[in-house]
Amino acid sequence: MWGYVTGTKTKPSVPQTENFDMLFDAWETDNSMVITWINNSITQSIGMQLAKYDTTKEVWNHLERLYTQSNFAKQYQLEYDIRALQQNDQSIQDFYAAMSDSWDQLALTKSKELKDFEP
Incomplete structure (x- = not known):
C-alpha cells in the first residue's frame, strides 16, 4: 500500500484498456482504505483539513508540508x-x-x- 503514499500506484487513466473498470475500482478501493488508515491515526481537526484531497499521495504531501517545514x-x-x-x-x-x-x-x-x- 506504500505505493499509494509515494504515488507509484497511480489511478488508471485510459478507459480503453482491457479491465479498466476493474482496475479503477481496485485502485479507488485501496486508495480510500489508505486514506482511512491515515484519518484513523490523526486528530479530527487535522482530518478535516484532509477532506479536500482525493489521493493518498495528496494527503501525505499535505501532512509532510504541515509537519516537516522548518519554522x-x-x-x-x-x-x-x-x-x-x-x-x-x-x-x-x-x-x-x-x-x-x-x-x-x-x-x-x-x-x-x-x-x-x-x-
Whole structure:
C-alpha cells in the first residue's frame, strides 16, 4: 500500500484498456482504505483539513508540508517551552510524556537540509 503514499500506484487513466473498470475500482478501493488508515491515526481537526484531497499521495504531501517545514519561530517557542517545563505536581510519567512530546515536535521542525549534515 506504500505505493499509494509515494504515488507509484497511480489511478488508471485510459478507459480503453482491457479491465479498466476493474482496475479503477481496485485502485479507488485501496486508495480510500489508505486514506482511512491515515484519518484513523490523526486528530479530527487535522482530518478535516484532509477532506479536500482525493489521493493518498495528496494527503501525505499535505501532512509532510504541515509537519516537516522548518519554522524558526516555532523552534524558538518549543525550545523556550522545553527550558520552562517543570514537573511540579505531575507524575514522572506525565512529565516525561510532556517533555518527549516537546522534543518530538522540535525534531519535526528541523529542515531536511540540516538533517543531511548530521554525523
